[in-house]
Amino acid sequence: MKTIISTFLMSATLFAGAITAKDPYVRVMPPGASASAGFVVFENSSDKDIKIIGANTDFAGTTELHTHEIKEGIMQMRKVESMTVPAKGKLVLKPHGKHLMFFDLKKNLKPNDKVQIKFKLSNDETLDATFMARDLKSKH
Ligand SMILES: [Cu+2]
Numbered sequence: 001m002k003t004i005i006s007t008f009l010m011s012a013t014l015f016a017g018a019i020t021a022k023d024p025y026v027r028v029m030p031p032g033a034s035a036s037a038g039f040v041v042f043e044n045s046s047d048k049d050i051k052i053i054g055a056n057t058d059f060a061g062t063t064e065l066h067t068h069e070i071k072e073g074i075m076q077m078r079k080v081e082s083m084t085v086p087a088k089g090k091l092v093l094k095p096h097g098k099h100l101m102f103f104d105l106k107k108n109l110k111p112n113d114k115v116q117i118k119f120k121l122s123n124d125e126t127l128d129a130t131f132m133a134r135d136l137k138s139k140h
Helices: 002-014
Strands: 019-027 033-044 050-057 060-071 074-080 083-084 090-091 099-105 114-121 126-134
Touching: 019 114, 033 083, 033 126, 050 060, 083 090
Parallel strands: 019 126
Antiparallel strands: 019 033, 033 090, 033 099, 050 083, 050 114, 060 074, 060 099, 114 126
């Protein structure tokens, strides 16, 4: 009995992977928009830093990792090659912060549509996450 339980726990751990994606969503854009953004909180349950080194999805031609930074008083977006999810920690992607950027949109997402996004990780794992389309009305 003991053997069976530990085998089960081991395979469950392997299946889950070190990185999990919490509350993933993609911004709903007006019809005809060429780009959109995605947000998620990555959690790292391992004791090693793990990098997100790429992402792709069927609904966009290109997916990039972006940061938002203020340069000479102007908010600018910049493409980065990777983002680190710290050991036993998390990486927060949120509006006006780090985010995913989708270009060459293949379909116009409506609120509550679901899209699959596949992430490449620096530990050779991949992470599949289901992102929900969300209508973000700007507050200003
Ligand atoms: Cu961007």
